[in-house]
Amino acid sequence: MFCNQCEQTAKGTGCTVVGVCGKKPDIAALQDLLLYALKGLSIFAQEGRNQGLVDDEVNLFTYQALFTTVTNVNFDATRLQELILQCLALREKLKVQVASKGGQVDFSCPSTTFQGATELAKLVEQGEEVGLLTDKEANADIQSLQATMIYGIKGLAAYADHAYILGKSDDKVAAYIHEALASIGNKSLTLQDWIGLTLKCGEINLLAMQLLDEANTGTYGHPVPTSVPLGHKKGKAILVSGHDLKDLEELLKQTDGKGIYIYTHGEMLPTHGYPDLKKYEHFYGHYGTAWQNQKKEFKEFPGAILMTTNCIQEPQDLYKENIFTSGLVAWPGVAHVDKEDFTPLIEKALTMPGFAEDEEKGQVLTGFARDAILNVADAVVNEVKEGNIKHFFLVGGCDGAKPGRSYYTDFVEKAPQDTVILTLACGKFRFFDSQLGDIGGIPRLLDVGQCNDAYSAIQVAVALSNAFDCEVNDLPLSLVLSWYEQKAVAILLTLLHLGIKNIRIGPSLPAFITPNVLNVLVENFNIKPISTVEEDLDAILN
Structure with a gap:
């Protein structure tokens, strides 16, 4: 097996014996085979769109199948077997539909014709023989971009699936995913083509997060503190x-x-x-x-x-x-x-026994999504203009067990008293119960929500830039992010699509990013790894 899709991947390069997440080699092989099958399905889905054919069943299955391969989701071989066979059945059904529309159905790519074994052990063997990133002759930087894109569309699919469950969808999301998967292995695409196709994931992910935000708030109301x-x-x-x-x-x-x-x-x-x-x-x-x-x-x-x-x-x-x-x-x-x-x-x-008695352990505040923050935007702007709030930090992202994440606790605790901390996703649990006080009645620690609520944080930044009549990059706002899994990759690509610069990321950089691709990110977006809390605070504030 080989898997490098999460931040905790073995030795910072890739899990080759067993996943740090607990994924066994057979599960890794079946997930690889599911992705391979999805490529074949995507080729027909893309040709179907060329003929005016859009299949909602195929779209939803694509979201679910990709989401299944995200870290810490599915460890059950039998369930993966069912998904692979379902994918192949959908491929054949779509092939017939495309043919009826006069579309192309004969492709040179073997993912469009391979047949899945009926026995689970044989399926595992098939999975060990395929992989979307196993071309030994491929350019290393192109493979790096392909990996970034694949992991990004896994996160994108997760957001799209959440939105779909609550009745929100847009075929632009599925169309991009099918385009991305169908493009893997296309020798005619240049390095610049891959940069564009990878960054497009951020653009489409912004749409998916908007759909999810509309689904959540439209169904359950806007969060309140x-x-x-x-x-x-x-x-x-x-x-x-x-x-x-x-x-x-x-x-x-x-x-x-x-x-x-x-x-x-x-x-x-x-x-x-x-x-x-x-x-x-x-x-x-x-x-x-x-x-x-x-x-x-x-x-x-x-x-x-x-x-x-x-x-x-x-x-x-x-x-x-x-x-x-x-x-x-x-x-x-x-x-x-x-x-x-x-x-x-x-x-x-x-x-089960349940809890034997009441227990008081204090409370934490949540519910500071975009609507709640923008309702007090005038007060926030006033505190900034009066000099009471000097800087905003968005300190959030994924949590994890790998050493180095205490940086985020220390960063929040050492941030000056005239700064405000916005946070979202499980990275907040490094400091979510910290008592940071308030500035003019505005809590210094504002929980924006889940990683699924990243759209809220983006809208807050946009609203602040409008209030101060400046670009987001000119705001007294710094992003200090931790990453772990593929939804974080999708969010990062969205931030890059929006042109957000000077992002600090840790506790380590992705193993699938080559030095040349990293250099592109540094030159164009000034993205950088975290260093020490003291050095980073000094660089940001002085």
């Missing part, structure tokens, strides 16, 4: 982790009146700010911190646990019977439930 308890209530309990708001809503509906308190974990924390979610009285508080701490935190939770989207680690025996997956998430031997019927999860929670 909310204090979230870190303690618990006496009684039965269910813990929800991940990002899927629809799963949470359905669980809240199905547990209403059953004497079960619902708690969030990880990036579910910002859901407490949505009016149509927080209205449920049994939606109580937040338990634990970020995804990488779940093995310790889950074994101490006295209730059932629901894992949605990308977040799962190998469940420990102490809680394996208590944990359930939903949506695209899967782990061998772990019960899977559908959002339409959470009965098995609920029944499990009712058999």
Whole structure:
């Protein structure tokens, strides 16, 4: 196997024996084969569009299949086998439809004709023989851009899938993904072509994040500033982790009146700010911190646990019977439930002890999405003009277990008192309960939301630039980001598409970026790795 799609990849180069995420070689091979099959499907989808044919089933499947290969989503070989065979069936169905429109159906690319083995072991062998980035003769910089693009479209697909679940979609998203996958292996494309195609991922991801923002706020209302308890209530309990708001809503509906308190974990924390979610009285508080701490935190939770989207680690025996997956998430031997019927999860929670007594552990604030911040924009601008706020820092991104991430805690704690910290995604858990005070009644720590809410942060930056009549890059605003998985790659590409410069990123640079590609990013966007907190603060503020 070879996998270098996450920040924690082995030795900073790539996992070759087993993934640091827990992915085994057979799972890696099946994921490679699924991507290979998606390339063949994409070629027909692209030709179908040339003939005026758009298949919504193919679009949705593309999102789901790509999302399945994101880090910490699907570790189940049987589920991957089903997706591969479904992909091939959709390919053949689409081929017939394209032919009926008079389109081309004979292509030289073998991904358009290969047949999947009927036995799982044989499928694994097929996966070991293919890979979208295994051309030994390819230019290293072109392969670097292809990898960046592939990992970016995985993140893009995740956002598109979230939006689709809540009824928002745009064929421009699927069209780009199909174009990107169909282009892999195209020898006629130059280095400049690949730079353009990779940066286009950022443009399309901005559209997907806008769709998701409209889906979330249109369904559940705009988040409002909310204090979230870190303690618990006496009684039965269910813990929800991940990002899927629809799963949470359905669980809240199905547990209403059953004497079960619902708690969030990880990036579910910002859901407490949505009016149509927080209205449920049994939606109580937040338990634990970020995804990488779940093995310790889950074994101490006295209730059932629901894992949605990308977040799962190998469940420990102490809680394996208590944990359930939903949506695209899967782990061998772990019960899977559908959002339409959470009965098995609920029944499990009712058999467990729950919390024996109330506990107070303080509270944290969330719900400072774009609407909440822009409602006090005049006050913010006034504090800046009066010199009370000297600088804004967006300190966010992914959390992880790899050493070096204490930098972000230290950065926030050492940021001057006349600065404001915006944060989003699970990177916030390095400092989310820090007491930083306020400036003129404006909290110095503003939780914008999940990584799924990056659109909110972008809109805040745009609104501030309009208020000060300047470009975003001229604002007293600095981005200090941590990355881990593929949604972070998509967001970074969006920031580059928008022309945002001077981004600091860490704790390490992506293993799939070659020195030449990095040089392009440095020359055009002044992107740079983090150094020390003291050096970075001094460089930014002086």
